[in-house]
Amino acid sequence: MPSPRLEIHYCTQCRWxxxxxxxxxxxxxxxxxxxxxEVALIPARGGLFxxxxxGEQLWDRKEEDGFPDIKTIKQRVRDRLFPDRPLGHSDRPGKAEAD
Known part of the structure; x- marks a missing residue:
């Protein structure tokens, strides 16, 4: 299997x-x-996201108490694969973070 491979496991019962x-x-x-x-979408059940x-976990809805915003996931992918790479607007603090 080629690397890096990202998997998104999502609950079909929850329609995610x-x-x-x-x-x-x-x-x-x-x-x-x-x-x-590769980015794989993997159907699951039981509220899984x-x-x-x-193979290393970046996010789990139950452990982190909710869904990630895309900025957080992009930063986590970048931090693991390309730590020196800027992400442009995704690296800037959001309005709530700046306050």
């Missing part, structure tokens, strides 16, 4: 496919030109 698909699209747009070898990068 659109959320998972949107996150996949955002990540593939940010990490283009083969920086991510988990994101793994090469």
């Amino acid at each position: 496919l659109l959320r998972a698909g949107w996150m996949a699209q955002e990540l593939l747009t940010t990490f283009s030109d083969g920086e991510l070898a 988990r994101i793994l990068l090469d």
Whole structure:
């Protein structure tokens, strides 16, 4: 299996496919030109929403008490794969963080 591989496990009972698909699209747009070898959407059940990068957990909805914003996931992917790479607007503090 090519690396790096990102997996988004999403609950089909909760109908979180659109959320998972949107996150996949955002990540593939940010990490283009083969920086991510694969983004897999993996159906699950039981309220699961988990994101793994090469088998290591980046986010778990139950452990982190909710869904991530895309900025957080982009930063976590960048921090693991390309720590010196700037993310542009995703690196700037948001309005709530700046206050």
